[in-house]
Amino acid sequence: MNDLIPLAQAHCTPRRGAEHRLTEARVRELLPQVPGWTLAEDGRALVKTFPFKDYYQTMAFVNALAYVAHREDHHPDLSVHYDRCVVRFSTHDVGGLSENDFICAAKTDALVP
Ligand SMILES: C[C@H](O)[C@H](O)[C@H]1CNC2=NC(N)=NC(=O)C2=N1
Structure with missing residues (x-):
């Protein structure tokens, strides 16, 4: 993947097979981003909790994320709470983390102020 493009502006491409599974070194490089x-x-998944003031705000986020x-x-x-x-x-197609997970994590962050 071209690191000159910020993750939030990159796009996912189909990645299937263990060869697309990120190495630990690459994960360490991407995580600070x-x-x-x-x-x-x-190391097979990326997780973050997004807090909101109420259920309406939570669901607005969920819907925006579903669109992305x-x-x-x-x-x-998703684990959705009040x-x-x-x-x-x-990425189930690679049995762990792929670049797609980091791209979507960055796009998720961009949804919230
Ligand atoms: C054909 C299609 O691109 C694949 O099935 C995609 C769909 N969405 C996906 N989402 C996730 N989280 N992991 C995948 O491996 C995956 N694969």
């Missing part, structure tokens, strides 16, 4: 996201499941996921054809797992949403990105 998505502040607040943490590794989970032994549809546009990028890359889909998060005042927060826990977002988890992982």
